[in-house]
Amino acid sequence: MTFPLDEYTTDPVLIPNADTVELSYDKRESVLRQDKLKLQDDVALDFVFNWSPAAAQCIETTGAEIDAYTDKATGKRKGICKADVLGLMTKFNNDDIPQEGRYLLLDAQMYSQLLNSLTENENTAFLASADAQNGILGKLFSFNIMMRSRAALYTAAKAPKAWSTAGAATDLAAGLAWHEQSVCRALGEVKAFENEGDATYYGDIYSFLVRAGGRIMREDKKGVIALVQGTPAAG
Known part of the structure; x- marks a missing residue:
C-alpha cells in the first residue's frame, strides 16, 4: 500500500542575541520545545482527520444535552455516555473486528462526560485498567x-473536517474508534534547521520539518467508526 506523505513545518523563529545574553533562562530551549510540541500536535490532528470516516461509518452520541463547545459552534449537542461505547462494541463485533487492538480516542470534554456516565464501581474498574505508559486511560x-x-x-x-479550517455554528465534535489493523500511518524524523549568528537579524534562526501521512486501510472502512455528537430535536 502506498499513500502520499504531507510535509509539516514550523515558522522560522528568531532568538535575538540580546535574549541569549540578558535572560536568566534558556529561551532557545524553551521556544524550540514549544515549536516541536506544536508540530507534533498538528501531525496528530491530521492523522485523526485522515482516519475519520464518511457518514456511513458514523454513530451519533445519545447522552444528556450539553452546550456546543467547538470553535464558533452554537446551540445544544448530545454528550457521550457508556451506552454509546457499548454501541461501538456491538458494531465492531457485528463486523468481525478482533477484540484485541481496539482504540477509542475522545476529546477532553467527551472523556469527562463518559466518566460521569459510569457508576462508582465501573469508574474504579475503568481506571484500574489504565496503561499510562501507552497513553491508555482505561x-x-x-x-x-x-x-x-x-x-x-x-x-x-x-x-470529516480539518481543525485548520474555520469553525462553523453547526460543527460537531467527535470521538474516533479504530482497530489497529484497520488504519496505517507513516511518520518521519523531525528535521531541525538552524542559522546561528544571522547577520541580518542579529540572532539565531530555527525551524523544524517532518513528513507524515496516514489513511484507513480497508476499502470497506470496517474497523473505523466516528462517534459524532448528536443534535437534540428542535422543540
Missing part, C-alpha cells in the same frame, strides 16, 4: 480509551 467494552484536548471534527452533514 478499558471499556473492549476499547482502549485515549484522550487528547481535541479529537475529530465533523460538519452537520457528517463529513
